[in-house]
Amino acid sequence: MKRIQRLLAIVLSASVLNATALHTAHAALVPTEEAARLASVTQAESGHARLSAAFAREDVRAELLRQGVDPALAQARIAALTDAEATRLADQIDSAPAGGIIGAILLVFFVLLFTDILGLTKVFPFTRSIR
Numbered sequence: 001m002k003r004i005q006r007l008l009a010i011v012l013s014a015s016v017l018n019a020t021a022l023h024t025a026h027a028a029l030v031p032t033e034e035a036a037r038l039a040s041v042t043q044a045e046s047g048h049a050r051l052s053a054a055f056a057r058e059d060v061r062a063e064l065l066r067q068g069v070d071p072a073l074a075q076a077r078i079a080a081l082t083d084a085e086a087t088r089l090a091d092q093i094d095s096a097p098a099g100g101i102i103g104a105i106l107l108v109f110f111v112l113l114f115t116d117i118l119g120l121t122k123v124f125p126f127t128r129s130i131r
Contacts, residue, residue, distance in 0.1 A: 046087065046090070047083065047086035047087030047088075047089070047090040047091075048078065048079075048081070048083070048086045050090040050093075050094075051078045051081075051086055051089060051090050051093075052075065052078060054090075054093065055071065055074055055075055055078060112124070113127065116129070117129065117130060118130060
């Protein structure tokens with residue numbers, strides 16, 4: 001029993017000494033130009049990567065074929081874009097509304113249809129009020 005306690009004390013002491021050992025870290029100042037260059041390279045790669053990922057999706061490829069566009073040609077055009085163009089196009093795609101104007105028109109139509117059925121409005125002649 002005494003040996004186990006002694007062995008445990010040695011192991012715990014070694015663990016505490018190792019855990020409290022000082023580890024040094026080195027830091028340096030990065031020039032603004034270098035940080036800006038790295039940020040622009042990261043954004044540019046991100047733009048090309050985001051566009052390639054979008055055009056690699058099967059539903060996008062099917063829609064391209066339906067519109068008469070060869071997906072391989074679209075990928076080649078993406079590769080030919082400059083870094084700024086790719087980033088700008090990827091940002092435009094990300095910020096575009098999903099349904100666009102069609103979704104807004106359908107929303108208004110269904111709201112008016114619902115209010116006609118409830119008898120609050122009389123916009124459509126083909127509805128009958130539940131009142």
